[in-house]
Amino acid sequence: MERPTWEPLDGSVQIIGQAEKLLDFSTNRHLMYQYSSSTPKEGITAEVIYVENKEALKGLDVVGKIIFAGEGGYRAFQSAVKEGGALGIFTYDMPDYLQPNKNTKSIQFRGLRYDAKKPAWAVALSYEAKEKLKAALEKGPVSVHVNIQTKIYDSEELTVVANVKGSELPMESLVFSAHIQEPGANDNATGVGTQLEMAQITADLFQKGELDLKRTLTFLWGDEIISTRRYIEEEEKGNQKSTGEYRWIWWVKIPRSPGEPS
Helix, strand or coil, rough: CCCEEEEEEEEEECCCCCCCEECCCCCCCCEEEEEECCCCCCCCCEEEEEECCHHHCCCCCCCEEEEECCCCCCHHHHHHHCCCCEEEEECCCCCCHHCCCCCCCCCCCECCCCCCCCCCEEEECCCCHHHHHHHHHHHHCCCEEEEEEEEECCCCCCCCCEEEECCCCEEEEEEEEECCCCEEEECHHHHHHHHHHHHEEEEEEEEHHCCCEEEEEEEECCCCCCHHHHHHHHEEECCCCCCCCEEEHHHHHHHHCCCCCC
């Protein structure tokens, strides 16, 4: 891979003076931004300050504090960490179509740009966590304990390809592709799981002799863009030689029922 991979290990946020954790990795693995660095193993305790927007950062002393960002996500406030001395950033940016006041504990996964020279971390808040933190801040100064543990390391990009060869036109292939590198429920756990079920049913029918395919059927799991592009371009696909006749890429997507969150 051109850049290191990132692996979340553990994380939690707790308001000092409250027994219950505001967020915990065991119940929501999206609390930390992808490519967040780790805090010290024992975590950090610091004051949280609410900053309405990027303009409000000007002249504000944020050294040793955690910013609760108002308008804008991490990128709008990253200068406060990289140049201003802030320890980290809390954000809330749940779009309305996810119905956050109904799905109060859900978090849409977020990511920050990896910077080996200036590592940073950010926490994405659920609607419930955002409301609790705002309520605490309305009563006076708030300090929190944050513990984030992640791994960032060099890794290989791995792709799983499963073929059922066609009986008449094996060099023509219908490809189903599901991407595995993003951790969202529908982006793309439902696609990965549905495609696995499709492959298992296909294998079962093939083993029973109930499936006779004219063209090859391929199931591919990998990176959303890189793996499918490489599959099309590379010279060998399993035991098959490419002749430029791989014509279709089908993306597995699961339709939503009316009113169902994405």
